[in-house]
Amino acid sequence: MTQQQLAESGHENRTSSLSYIQPKADSPWLTYLAQVDRVLPHLGRLARWGETLKRPKRALIVDIPIEMDDGTVRHFEGFRVQHNLSRGPGKGGVRYHPDVTLEEVMALAAWMTIKNAAVGLPYGGAKGGIRVAPAELSHKELERLTRRYTSEIGIIIGPQQDIPAPDVNTNAQIMAWMMDTYSMNVGATATGVVTGKPIPLGGSLGRVKATGRGVFVTGSEAIRRLGLEVKGLRIAVQGYGNVGGTAAELFAKAGAVIVAVQDHTGTLSNERGIDVAALARHVEERHGIAGFDGAERIADTDFWNVRCDVLIPAALEGQITAERARGTTAKLVLEGANGPTLPAADDIFASRGILVVPDVICNAGGVTVSYFEWVQDFSSFFWDEDEINARLDKILGNALARIWDTADRLGVSLRTAAFAVACERVLQAREERGLYP
Ligand code: NAD
Numbered sequence: 045m046t047q048q049q050l051a052e053s054g055h056e057n058r059t060s061s062l063s064y065i066q067p068k069a070d071s072p073w074l075t076y077l078a079q080v081d082r083v084l085p086h087l088g089r090l091a092r093w094g095e096t097l098k099r100p101k102r103a104l105i106v107d108i109p110i111e112m113d114d115g116t117v118r119h120f121e122g123f124r125v126q127h128n129l130s131r132g133p134g135k136g137g138v139r140y141h142p143d144v145t146l147e148e149v150m151a152l153a154a155w156m157t158i159k160n161a162a163v164g165l166p167y168g169g170a171k172g173g174i175r176v177a178p179a180e181l182s183h184k185e186l187e188r189l190t191r192r193y194t195s196e197i198g199i200i201i202g203p204q205q206d207i208p209a210p211d212v213n214t215n216a217q218i219m220a221w222m223m224d225t226y227s228m229n230v231g232a233t234a235t236g237v238v239t240g241k242p243i244p245l246g247g248s249l250g251r252v253k254a255t256g257r258g259v260f261v262t263g264s265e266a267i268r269r270l271g272l273e274v275k276g277l278r279i280a281v282q283g284y285g286n287v288g289g290t291a292a293e294l295f296a297k298a299g300a301v302i303v304a305v306q307d308h309t310g311t312l313s314n315e316r317g318i319d320v321a322a323l324a325r326h327v328e329e330r331h332g333i334a335g336f337d338g339a340e341r342i343a344d345t346d347f348w349n350v351r352c353d354v355l356i357p358a359a360l361e362g363q364i365t366a367e368r369a370r371g372t373t374a375k376l377v378l379e380g381a382n383g384p385t386l387p388a389a390d391d392i393f394a395s396r397g398i399l400v401v402p403d404v405i406c407n408a409g410g411v412t413v414s415y416f417e418w419v420q421d422f423s424s425f426f427w428d429e430d431e432i433n434a435r436l437d438k439i440l441g442n443a444l445a446r447i448w449d450t451a452d453r454l455g456v457s458l459r460t461a462a463f464a465v466a467c468e469r470v471l472q473a474r475e476e477r478g479l480y481p
Contacts, residue, residue: 053069053070053074053075053362053365053366053386053387053388054075054078054366054386054387054388054389054390054391055069055070055071055074055075055078055386055387058074058077058078059074060073060074060077060147061098061099062099064103064146065146065147065150067147070362070386071147071148071151072147072148072151072152072361072362072383073147073148073150073151073154075151075361075362075383075386075387076150076151076154076155076383077098078387079387079459079460079463080094080097080098080463080467082387082456082459082460082463083460083463083464083467086454086456086460086464087464087467087468087471090467090468090471090472090475093471093474093475094471096128096130096470096471096474097128097154097157097467097470097471100125100126100127100128100150100153100154101126101127101128101129101168102125102126102200103123103124103125103126103146103149103150104123104124104125104196104197104199104200105121105122105123105146106121106122106123106124106193106196106197107119107120107121107122107196108120108121108122108174108189108192108193108196109192110185110188110189110192111188112185113182113184113185120174120175120176120189120193121144121174121175122172122173122174122175122193122196122197123144123146123149123172123173123174124149124170124171124172124197124200124201124206124208125146125149125150125152125153125170125171125172126153126168126169126170126200126206127150127153127154127156127157127168127169127170127171128154128157128168128169128470129168130168130470130471130473130474130477131160131161131166131167131168131469131470131473132160132165132166132167132168133167133168133202133203133204133205133206133207134153134156134167134168134169134170134201134205134206134207135156135160135165135167135168135169135170135206135207135209135411135414135415136152136153136156136169136170136171136172136208136209136211136411137152137171137172137208137209137210137211137212137214137240137410138171138172138173138174138193138208138209138210138211138214138218138222139152139171139172139173139174139211139212139213139214140173140174140176140178140212140213140214140218141173141175141176141177141212141213141360142175142176142177143175144173144174144175144176145175148173148361149171149172149173150171151361151383152171152173152211152361152382152383153169153170153171154169155169155382155383155403155404156168156169156170156171156411157169157466157470158404158462158463158466158467158470159403159404159405159407159408159411159466160411160466161465161466161467161469161470162404162405162408162443162447162462162463162465162466163405163408163411163412163439163440163443164439164443164469165411165412165415166415167207167411167415170206170208171211172193172197172208173211174189174193176189178213179331186218187221190218190221190222190225191221191222191224191225194221194222194225194226195225195229198225198226198229201226201237202226202230202234202237203234203236203237203418203421203422207236207237207238207239207414207418208222208237208238208239209238209239209240209410209411209414210240210286212285212360215240215286216240216241216242216247216252217242219238219239219240219241219242219247220241220242220245222237222238223235223237223238223241223245223246226238235421236418236421236422239251239413239414239415239417239418240252240410240414240417241417246417246420246421247417248413248414248416248417248420248426248427248432249426249427249428249429249432250413250416250429250432250433250436251410251413251414251417252286252290253286253290254409254410254412254413254414254436255286255287255290255380255407255409255410256286256287256288256289256290256291256292256293256294256358256380256409257290257294257409257433257436258406258407258408258409258410258412258436258440259287259290259291259294259356259358259378259380259406259407259409260290260291260294260295260298261409261436261437261440261441262378262401262405262406262408262409262440262444263291263295263354263356263376263378263401263406264298265441265444266376266378266399266401266444267354267376269448270375270376270399272353272375272376274295274298274299274300275298275299275300276299276300276301277295277300277301277353277354278300278301278303278351278352278353278354279292279295279300279301279302279303279352279353279354279355279356280302280303280304280305280306280347280350280352280354280355280356280374281302281304281305281306281356281358281380282305282306282307282347282355282356282357282358282359282363282381282384283306283307283357283358283359283360283380283381284305284306284307284323284327284332284333284358285307285358285359287358287380287381287407287410288305288307288356288358288359288380289320289323289324289327291356291358291378291380292305292318292320292323292356293320293321293324295354296317296320300354301316301317302314302317302318302320303315303317303318303350303351303352304318304342304347304350304352305318305323305333305339306333306344306347306359307327307332307333307359308332308359309331309332309333309334310332310333310334310341310344311341311342311343311344311346311347312333312336312339312340312341312342313339313340313342313346313347313350314338314339314340318338318339319338322336322338323336323338323339348368348371348372349371349372349373350373351373352372352373352374353373353374353375353376354374354375354376354377354378355372355374355376355377355378356377356378356379356380357377357379357380357381357384357385358380358381359381359384360381360384361381361382361383361384362383362384362386363381363384363385364377364384364385364386364389365386365388365389366386366388366389366391366392368389369385369388369389369390369392369393369396369398370392370396372398374398375397375398375399376398376399376400376401377393377398377399377400377401378401378406379400379401379402379403379406379407380403380406380407381403381407382403382407383403384403385400385402390457390459394457399458400457400458400459401444401458402457402458402459402462404459404462404463404466405440405443405444405447405458405462408440408443409436409440412436412439412440413432413436416432416435416436446465447461447462447465448461450462450464450465
């Protein structure tokens with residue numbers, strides 16, 4: 045990484061004090077550490093527990109050997125990190141991606157600690173991942189990979205210990221295999237060990253679209269508070285998967301115009317608005333937006349300069365650099381993805397008066413309905429979708445209002461305010477529980 049790229053990230057000379065990782069300069073773990081440093085001055089006497097936030101409680105690295113369909117054996121790296129369990133069992137998704145690393149999973153687990161506390165869910169933060177390109181595996185190979193991974197991390201997960209869920213490239217089918225594998229190993233059907241399951245296996249109505257719905261709910265409230273209207277707003281969406289696709293669909297239904305989308309296969313733009321239902325059908329069939337004929341293909345780098353009012357990053361972390369933050373015409377950024385904005389870009393958004401609804405509240409709809417699913421599994425009593433959506437909207441609305449008030453009171457960004465609310469809850473729990481032994 046060059047000096048200029050370093051300055052663009054906002055990580056500058058930041059390092060980790062942990063000996064077991066050597067984070068690269070663009071590491072999401074460094075982004076997370078920078079976000080923690082910004083909140084510590086606001087935590088008063090609880091700041092003495094600050095180091096707790098800067099290291100994961102537990103990180104498990106596993107080898108996942110599987111037999112491929114052609115008879116060869118391949119090994120994959122798997123991870124499960126429990127960042128903090130002060131407020132309850134670990135909760136967080138599992139990602140299948142060729143770029144997954146321990147430090148990425150550590151950052152994602154830490155953001156789950158913050159998210160669960162910011163929303164007030166009774167969980168700690170955890171995350172998992174496998175370093176794999178799942179599209180290169182057959183259905184059976186994917187099943188063997190998932191089952192072996194679940195067995196390997198089975199020593200630390202469980203309905204009362206740590207509850208995985210879907211994330212990038214994982215879905216209800218993978219959750220079903222995880223639930224079955226864990227259940228076989230413990231000798232009893234344990235539906236509460238994962239969330240995001242198929243409905244007949246104890247899944248919850250509304251879970252699939254919950255994260256995108258949360259982006260829409262928190263985003264609409266931010267739009268209202270900015271004195272704007274959703275109708276007619278021009279929106280650019282990066283990532284057209286579960287989160288980005290659902291958010292685009294709901295905003296389009298409310299009258300917004302989706303002017304640009306980007307995924308790993310390319311970038312599309314249409315000044316008059318993209319037909320999101322047609323695009324969703326295309327993505328379902330072709331596994332990407334490339335080749336869709338209802339919009340013009342543009343260069344990937346041009347996505348960040350498209351004329352728009354709202355930018356929704358809903359792909360991977362670290363996407364919004366200082367340069368991209370300087371180039372955008374958006375007035376509002378809704379973080380569907382986890383960790384999409386680098387600290388230097390956050391500063392530029394602040395100086396340009398661009399509001400960021402941070403990931404830890406904006407995309408918290410998924411874990412909130414996961415919480416509903418876990419509660420429903422324990423009582424074996426299932427709610428209808430209207431009830432789920434009403435409870436979701438209420439929880440997110442209240443959490444956003446509290447964070448907004450905190451931002452006004454402290455004179456900080458919504459991100460630092462969300463961290464302030466969350467870190468206070470986590471460190472208060474830490475202090476009240478005391479150190480064992
Ligand atoms: P997904 O696998 O359904 O979709 C990921 C999307 O990102 C795809 O459209 C993919 O093409 C795109 N993408 C991948 N690499 C890209 C690149 N280099 N450039 C542009 N686009 C790229 O995943 P998802 O569940 O929608 O997750 C997206 C983000 O939302 C992640 O950051 C995830 O951690 C976060 N998130 C997901 C959930 C959930 O419930 N699924 C909850 C909270 C946060």
